[in-house]
Amino acid sequence: MSRIDEMNRILRTLQSGTPEIEAAAVISEDGLVIASALPQHIEEVRVAGMSATLLSLGTRAATELGRGALEQVLIRGARGYVVMMTAAPGTLLLVLSTQDAKLGLIFLDMKRAAAELGKVL
Amino acid sequence: MSRIDEMNRILRTLQSGTPEIEAAAVISEDGLVIASALPQHIEEVRVAGMSATLLSLGTRAATELGRGALEQVLIRGARGYVVMMTAAPGTLLLVLSTQDAKLGLIFLDMKRAAAELGKVL
Numbered sequence A, B: 001m002s003r004i005d006e007m008n009r010i011l012r013t014l015q016s017g018t019p020e021i022e023a024a025a026v027i028s029e030d031g032l033v034i035a036s037a038l039p040q041h042i043e044e045v046r047v048a049g050m051s052a053t054l055l056s057l058g059t060r061a062a063t064e065l066g067r068g069a070l071e072q073v074l075i076r077g078a079r080g081y082v083v084m085m086t087a088a089p090g091t092l093l094l095v096l097s098t099q100d101a102k103l104g105l106i107f108l109d110m111k112r113a114a115a116e117l118g119k120v121l
Helices: A003-017 A044-064 A103-120 B003-017 B044-064 B103-120
Strands: A021-028 A033-037 A070-077 A080-086 A091-097 B021-028 B033-037 B070-077 B080-086 B091-097
Touching (some): A044 A070, A044 B044, B003 B103, B021 B103, B080 B103
Antiparallel strands (some): A021 A033, A070 B070, B070 B080, B080 B091
């Protein structure tokens, strides 16, 4: 199995294991999508662009407000969550979930997926 | 007690009730500080500017990624959290905490403070 296939498998497992997770993607620190499991109505290019912006702003906010190196960004909207966390060095795991998601479970599943991705990347 | 005094009291209660909360501020949607309880080493102007940026980016991310209207932004760094949530309409409550903070407790205390602020604003 290629590295991309392996990453896609990890993302699909993450997505199917928690019904509240609508989309998952591995993104490089430059905001390029490495692998993704996105539903049809969510465009990859939009996710990538927004991840890059969130990453750069999150890094700036964490540093300027004395919180150290960025580890995670969470955006909660009325219709769900955007969660981004560092996976392997230089890469990020992004998840979009519905508003019914239990955050603790999402964080746990994402940490596990990030650790698995770390072995592949 | 003036509205500002009342807000300062709510912020100080929030800050003193949870030792992990280092700073708290009420910010307008334009990124102007309305009231704050900040330690000396954290500059108000820096907090205000960063809040305005986080707010505009968070709103864009939530909308573009189909998550609806923005309700909360969380940034986790190696040395702690930045949490921002809507308080009264048009205002935000921002909290800086150490890395030892229990997120669930911070969210709970912030929601209570936001509800109290809503009565004053």
